[in-house]
Amino acid sequence: MTRTTTTQQIPTPVQDPELSSFLLRLRKKNTDTSSHKQTVDSYYNYWDSDRKKTDNNDNSVAERRSNSDKLTNHFYDLVTDFYEYGWGTSFHFARMFRESTFKSCVAQHENFLALKLGLKPGMECIDVGCGVGGPLREIAKFSGAYITGLNNNAYQVERCRHLANQLGLSSLCKAVKGDFQQMPFPSNSLDAAYAIEATCHAARLENVYGEVFRVLKPGAQFACYEWLTTEKYNEQDPAQRQIIHDVEEGNSISKLYTIPQCLAALRAVGFEIEEYCDLADPDSPLAAAQDPWYLPLQGSFSMNMEQLHRWRMTPLGRWMTDKMVLTLETLRVAPAGTRKVSSLLNLAADALVKSGEQHLMTPMFFFLVRKPANATSPPGGAAAAGANGISRIEAVGH
Template identity: 45%
Template sequence: MAPTATSVRNNEGIANYTKFWQKDSKDDTATDMANRLSEYTSVVNGYYDGATDLYEYGWGQNFHFARYYPGEAFMQAIARHEHYLAHQMSLKPKMRVLDVGCGVGGPAREIARFADVNIVGLNNNEYQIQRARRYTEKAGLSGQVEFVKGDFMKLAEQFGENSFDAVYAIEATCHAPNFEGIYGEIQKVLKPGGIFGVYEWCMTDAWDPTNPEHKRIAHGIEIGDGIPEMRSIKNARNALKSVGFEIEHEEDLADRGDKIPWYYPIAGSLKDCQTVWDYFTVARMTKIGRATTQTAVKLLETLRLVPQGTHSVGASLVTAADALVDGGRTKLFTPMMLFVCRKPASK
């Protein structure tokens, strides 16, 4: 019998996910950090095995943030954010494009339609891969979008060098143990002259890792989002250059001064909703909405209808939401540091 999507989840990994962090940032040690970095696949898989269903319930199939305009619906903004990246990368029809850390494939399907490109989505989480394939078949895009399981720190080993016309990553490479490693692998699989576009999760230049409050925010984002280590914009920029990329454009899109903040949905800010349907999404993020969801998850866990540990992962999502909002309000964190880079053409 073929395994079901549910059976491929690692229940032990979900249950043990939070062991990689101390609850209080003051107690988190260099040893804890080293363990997270060396065991990054266990950290990330444990997180997404438990969080994927909660993400889809609360957010949809596109696991990322966006900027919002007055009068613009939530899902419209999510799609526009993906279109903007594709536009900045100048994607052309029939290009072969790699989506690094593709989730359940929402952005891959949207960008495939928008730019008429062929996309390979890479993910190291089998549960998400199976869901991505099912959604893509239902959308009639199986001939244009495919998904493969693999470690994004071993791209060249899996695909070979000079294999893709373009590569993008949307809020995914922050899960890597270091930026140099993941960016270096992306550079290898790009064809000479190929383009790489990324929305990176970074701490901004205002962040001081020795400041206890700043450390608390970064720690909350890490434990709540399955990230081994939060890093700075400078770290990302230097890593891109060190592996040989030429940065053609960079901008922190969260610093545009938008009237509606990027974090309004996870802040449960109903006053910023732009359409009736947005209320259904944002209401789940209010204190009452979070409590209701967690109560339901606890019941499902008790009945063994979801893996043990799902409730704890859900609690970590609440921690993440609070830390992300704090990071956004203080401008210490951005989920949309845009870099558009090119691999030098062969001489």
């Protein structure tokens, strides 16, 4: 099925990165309801051909891959404010250690990468797909390293810059708008790189991994938490396929890769794999010390303060948010299509819980890889995109 709407230039919804209130952000978007609705409709159109027939046929997947940059841009124009309202400024999961707060688990998850990379003052590191910069700011505070976030969504870049300035971290934290499959950085220029649940949005993993390889100095390391399907997932099982399809649609992922495919992609671009493991594995050595990673979405019957603090993430909290935005849209306070965005995120949350319960996918497949000391470019020659882009001083100089 051909969907010409996917190739049209969709206007960006009106957004103000300095607004702190979820309600005020919805009202701002409501000043141009047409742009918001076009973005909503465009995103949904990407999935029309196989929403009911979830076999992820080759044509549908190929079209989503070829338009992955537009798909993801539309998605984050729509969901960023919801994410911050319900989750905070770090858009990722974490190992949920018992007797630890959600916030501390998230920070520990981020700083684990800083420790693995050996980040320290004076080093220049890139956050690949930085969102609004929650991890970037935490890792900068923890390590003292200079961190530059790369993000192709203009609103998130501006939001990232605003929050860094607001928190007094602009001397260590920068944000650059650009495609992580064509990075605007010189080759062999960065001391380290990390990505947290972001590279799954790439059209192909080799594209983004190859660019990370190119911009790293020889001998430098790349650490990542990747979204992947596990060996438990059976593509031929209709029920499992529906769950994963809902995860993909609700999170703007053209098609999830498998763990072996991820490792093969890393090797193909030239990385040496030093360490990897599935931190969401229910049979991991520390599993007994954790609650499931999806517990914040699943909810809990516990009435302790930590659970109450996370109420917006729970099924009840999401239901209340859904009814709130429906009311605001009906009263024309929120723009048309806002309720569809809420429904999309509820679809994603429910699918993630189901996939987590069966361990069909992991949002935290950790790997640490190194660019060989004698390497300067990916095998076979990577695209030279970025070699003549913004200079190192402009991009990551401080």
